[in-house]
Amino acid sequence: MVTRRVVVRGRVQGVGFRWATRREAQTRGLRGWVRNADDGSVEALVHGDDEAVEAMVAWLSRGPDGASVEGLEVSGPLGDGSEGGDGFEIRH
Numbered sequence: 001m002v003t004r005r006v007v008v009r010g011r012v013q014g015v016g017f018r019w020a021t022r023r024e025a026q027t028r029g030l031r032g033w034v035r036n037a038d039d040g041s042v043e044a045l046v047h048g049d050d051e052a053v054e055a056m057v058a059w060l061s062r063g064p065d066g067a068s069v070e071g072l073e074v075s076g077p078l079g080d081g082s083e084g085g086d087g088f089e090i091r092h
Contacts, residue, residue, distance in 0.1 A: 012040075022088050
């Protein structure tokens with residue numbers, strides 16, 4: 001199990017990025033959260049099986065239709081995943 005913090009930059013707010021991220025994460029059985037940041041980026045904390053987390057990071061580098069990802073910052077592995085909660089949520 002691994003935890004990664006991901007900051008996604010580009011045209012990523014106002015295009016359904018958080019909702020699509022939650023759907024992708026749930027499909028992969030991941031825990032964590034996603035939120036819009038004040039600087040226009042989207043931040044996510046993703047916890048789960050190593051392969052599923054890496055696949056999620058790859059998905060975040062593209063994002064959903066309508067998004068235009070210009071950069072990705074990935075930190076981790078982090079902690080034990082306890083900050084990820086029980087499911088995958090959208091934070092405001």
